[in-house]
Amino acid sequence: MNKLNSFNLKIPSRSANESFARVAVSAFVSQLDPTLEELSDIKTAVSEAVTNSIVHAYKNEIGSIYISAEIYENRSIKIRIRDTGCGIDDVTKALQPLFTTVGGERSGLGFSVMQSFMDYLKVSSKPGKGTTVIMKKALSLKI
Amino acid sequence: MSVSIVAKGEVVTAFLDGEIDHHTAAEIRTTIDEAVYEHKPTLLVLDFKNVSFMDSSGIGLVMGRYKTISELDGELAIINTSPCIGKVMRLAGMERLAKIGMEELANEQA
Ligand SMILES: Nc1ncnc2c1ncn2[C@@H]1O[C@H](COP(=O)(O)OP(=O)(O)OP(=O)(O)O)[C@@H](O)[C@H]1O
Numbered sequence: 001m002n003k004l005n006s007f008n009l010k011i012p013s014r015s016a017n018e019s020f021a022r023v024a025v026s027a028f029v030s031q032l033d034p035t036l037e038e039l040s041d042i043k044t045a046v047s048e049a050v051t052n053s054i055v056h057a058y059k060n061e062i063g064s065i066y067i068s069a070e071i072y073e074n075r076s077i078k079i080r081i082r083d084t085g086c087g088i089d090d091v092t093k094a095l096q097p098l099f100t101t102v103g104g105e106r107s108g109l110g111f112s113v114m115q116s117f118m119d120y121l122k123v124s125s126k127p128g129k130g131t132t133v134i135m136k137k138a139l140s141l142k143i
Numbered sequence: 144m145s146v147s148i149v150a151k152g153e154v155v156t157a158f159l160d161g162e163i164d165h166h167t168a169a170e171i172r173t174t175i176d177e178a179v180y181e182h183k184p185t186l187l188v189l190d191f192k193n194v195s196f197m198d199s200s201g202i203g204l205v206m207g208r209y210k211t212i213s214e215l216d217g218e219l220a221i222i223n224t225s226p227c228i229g230k231v232m233r234l235a236g237m238e239r240l241a242k243i244g245m246e247e248l249a250n251e252q253a
């Protein structure tokens with residue numbers, strides 16, 4: 001599969017960067033001329049992953065979030081969002097809808113959104129080391 | 144992000160404007176809850192007409208307002224959601240908690 005383009009971005013885990021991150025990815029994938037719905041799906045999924053790094057991974061600190069994206073000739077997109085925060089003890093459990101380790105107003109639906117808005121989601125995590133989220137989406141073909 | 148509140152009779156309407164994420168949710172929550180506790184409405188309407196983005200932090204916000212208004216025995220309505228916002232609402236099953244898209248009803252009572 002032919003890679004057309006890619007980018008890397010490193011941002012501090014400040015909540016103001018949630019919108020920056022999703023807009024950056026959205027601007028990048030716009031090169032493939034996605035539909036409005038596809039673009040919105042991607043923005044929402046990126047926002048979920050970045051927010052998780054901010055809210056969970058770096059709960060009481062500011063750490064780095066690494067975002068990269070690749071676009072391919074067959075109109076597929078691969079996005080990676082990585083932190084070196086607290087990590088997840090049980091990934092299978094964390095992926096379940098409504099599962100949250102935080103009280104207050106978290107719905108526990110972040111991973112469900114990523115799963116249903118993208119075609120592929122893989123979460124790898126090591127407690128104490130950090131978490132990597134990889135998401136893929138195939139854009140509809142242009143006629 | 145900004146919120147403007149219109150209280151009329153038994154109805155409080157919150158007009159949301161901008162993007163709802165974890166960064167903006169706290170301020171929206173405070174503004175709406177203050178209005179709800181002040182006016183104690185029987186219907187809280189969240190107007191999403193000018194909301195251009197929402198993720199699961201927005202779901203948390205809507206569920207939280209559902210709790211607030213339910214404690215006062217009031218109801219929640221969600222109106223003017225764009226297709227993209229509607230998709231997030233449906234994934235969260237919000238239609239089980241709130242009246243969604245009842246624009247006429249909200250206007251009638253407002
Ligand atoms: N990057 C991360 N680092 C550490 N823990 C994480 C990370 N991402 C997710 N988690 C854990 O997985 C759980 C589920 O995440 P998910 O995004 O589905 O729900 P949430 O963030 O708790 O709530 P919501 O996203 O609906 O506001 C979190 O509560 C948290 O414990």
Ligand SMILES: [Mg+2]
Pocket residue numbers: 048051052109110111199
């Ligand atoms: Mg989350």
